[in-house]
Structures are given as structure tokens and as C-alpha cells.
Amino acid sequence: MAEKTYRLYPYRWVVLAVFMFINLTIQILWISFAPITGPAAQFYGVTDLQIGYFAMSFMLAFIPLSIPVSWAIDTYGFRPTVSLGVILMGVFGILRGLAGANYTLVLLATIGLAVSQPFLLNAWTKVPAQWFSIEERATAVGMVTLSNLVGTALGMVLTPALIESMSIPNVQLLYGAIAALSALLFLVFAREKPATPPCPQGQEVRALMLDGLKHALKVRDFWLYLVVSFIGMGIFNGVTTWVENIVRPRGFTPADAGTLGALMLVGGVVGAVLIPPISDRMHRRKRFILLGFVLAVPGLLGLTYATSAWLLFASAFALGFFLVSASPIGMQYAAEITHPTPEGTSNGLIQLFGQASVVFVYIMEALKTPDGAFSPALLLAAGLLALSTLLIIQMKDPKPVPVAPPAPVKAPVA
Secondary structure, eight states, rough: OOOOOOOOOOHHHHHHHHHHHHHHHHHHHHHGGGHHHHHHHHHHHHOHHHHHHHHHHHHHHHHHHHHHHHHHHHHOOOOHHHHHHHHHHHHHEEEEEEETTTTHHHHHHHHHHHHHHHHHTTTTHHHHHHHSSSHHHHHHHHHHHHHHHHHHHHHHHHHHTTTTTTTTTHHHHHHHHHHHHHHHHHHHHHOOOOOOOOOOTSSSOOHHHHHHHHHTTOOOOHHHHHHHHHHEEEEEEEETTTHHHHHHHTTHHHHHHHHHHHHHHHHHHHHHHHHHHHHHHHTTTTTHHHHHHHHHHHHHHHHOOOOOOHHHHHHHHHHHHHHHHHHHHHHHHHHTTTTTTTHHHHHHHHHHHHHHHHHHHHHHTTTTOOOOOOOOHHHHHHHHHHHHHHHHHHOOOOOOOOOOOOOOOOOOOO
């Protein structure tokens, strides 16, 4: 029987690029109302909390869909499963723009967009696993994380600027057109897997989804990371959802809120570019996750109390750099410690716990003071970050995945 060969294909970067584009787009659609909460509430004639429902609907939809979508990704492959998601994204993205000033129709279209999101996010580790070597996977996941953050940053910055010259429905229609374009590019260029695997036999072999799920839930360190992910994503989602409300009591404008949110995400982009490759080279995950959560605390405290723009923006950048850079490393950590659980399954569970943190988004709004300040909620978030560090300390770095020995090389016959 011929020895199974493996190699890396340049086309892996094309697949990664179109996958990054759809992840960028869904984040624009998710966060576009957050930096204009006040103006949007006035436009639709509703409360700030009702505008918050746009972002929260994405998290709520994720909870029942995450496991079934992960099963579909691992059973049928990422290309057909993600393709369904991008079609939903393109259709409902355009419909949201066409809904005009009707809040109910906009909310229904947003729910349609929310349904599409798990199909994209739950494939974050599956695509790198199909196309990239083990040495490149955290880097590839980091690049997907980067696209996710760039999309959120664009939604934060562009939306307040665009509503100065365009109506809110027209801004949403523009975003819907971008969604349709990104969906088309994915459908045309994405491929399920290369002709030969990207790594030695043993690194790509995975269990069936149900068996993998049972195995993952028996791994103690995976449970610890799920709690850590719940806290980290809860804080990230809470700050991004209420960014305009957080800074409004201190006299900052929606444009300032958009800049703050963008700088937090730019920090996350820089961190996601710089830190995961170092983790790959050192073959260490735990220390970088711990570093990210510890150093995120000062940034969060600055976001809580800063009254000067430069300190507020610097704190946001630091928070994003350290907290967000831990995410792609954590996802790869989970994929490695739960081996041979399918990547879509471990990633789906992480995303499920992360999106279940919508409860924290609601708690943040409930804890605001009578004058609208979010200080109590942000201090609670800082305390939860400190708790996370204690959990991370208990985690252990994954053991190297065993690989099949290379085939013996016969000496040439003279």
C-alpha cells in the first residue's frame, strides 16, 4: 500500500482569504448599531435597550444553533455548511436595508442575520485544520480572528461617519450589498480540502462528532477554558454592545464611541497578528492565554474611569490587544487538548459558551447607575478577569499530537 503523502498548497491562502472576508462582513452587520445607539433609538422611536436587542439577537440565536451547526460542519464539511450561512447573510443583509424605518422588520431581518452567524464562526478552526499544517494553525486562526476584529472595527468607525450623510436604512443597505459580494466570493472560490492532507497522518485524524463531543466533555482543562471563554467573550460582547452608552455619561459623542471601539479592535488586530505566531513557534498556549487576561485588567479599569480622550483610547487599545489576542490561541489550545474531537465541535462549544454570555450583556445594562454610568458593571468585569486568571493557572499545556512514523527510505541500488 502506498504511503500517504502530505503537502501544503498555495491555494490555502485563497480559501482563508474568502473565509476571512465573510467573517469580516458578518461582524459589520452585527455591531453596526452599537456606536449609534442613541441616534438609532431616536430614528426608530424605541429605547436604547431595544437597539441593544440587535446585537444581543446574534448571541441568543447562537445558543440553540451552535451544536447542530458544528455537527453539520463535521459531518458534511465546512464548504456546504458555511455556504448556507453566507446565503442567509447576503439575503437578510439586503432585506435589513430595505426595511426602512420599520423597527419590527429591521429586528426580524437582524434575527435572520443572527441565524447565519454560527455557520461562519463555528468553522474557525475547521478551515485551518483542512488546509494548514499544525505549525501554522494558530496563526491561521489568528488571521480569521483578525478579520473578525477588522469587521467589528469598521462597523464601529464607519457607521457614525456614514449617518452624517446617509440615512440609517441606506447605511444598512450598503452593508447588505457588501454581504452579498462576500457571500458570492466564498461560493465561487472556497474548496473543502486539498488533494492531499497538509500534515502527517495522525495530526489530521479526528473522531466522529458525537464521540468527539463525549470525549471533549471529559477533558478537565477544556471545561476550565470554556469558563474562561465565557468570561472573556462576555466582557468583549458587553463592551462592544454598550460602547456608546459607556462613554456617553462622561460627555463623549457617538463618534468618540466609534473611535474607542475601533481602537480596542485595532489593538486586538495587532495582538492577533503578533502573539499567535510566537505561540506557534514556542509550542506553548497556556502562558499566552494567561498573559492576555492578566494584562487586560488595567485596560478595563482605564475604560471605567478615564475622563480624558487619550487615556480612554489608550485603555481601549490595551484591552483589545491583550484580551483579544488570547482568543485564537485559546481556540487552538482547545482543539489540541480535546484531540481527536473534531475542530468544529470544540470550536462550536467555545462559541456556544461565549455567546451564552449574552446574559452578561443584559446584566451590564441592568447594573448602570441612575445617571447612566456603567462603572459597576465594568468593575464586575475586572473582577471576573481576575477570577479567570486563577482558572487559567490550573490549565495544562497540550501534549504533542502523535504522528505516524515516516516511511523508511530505501538506499538507492548501485
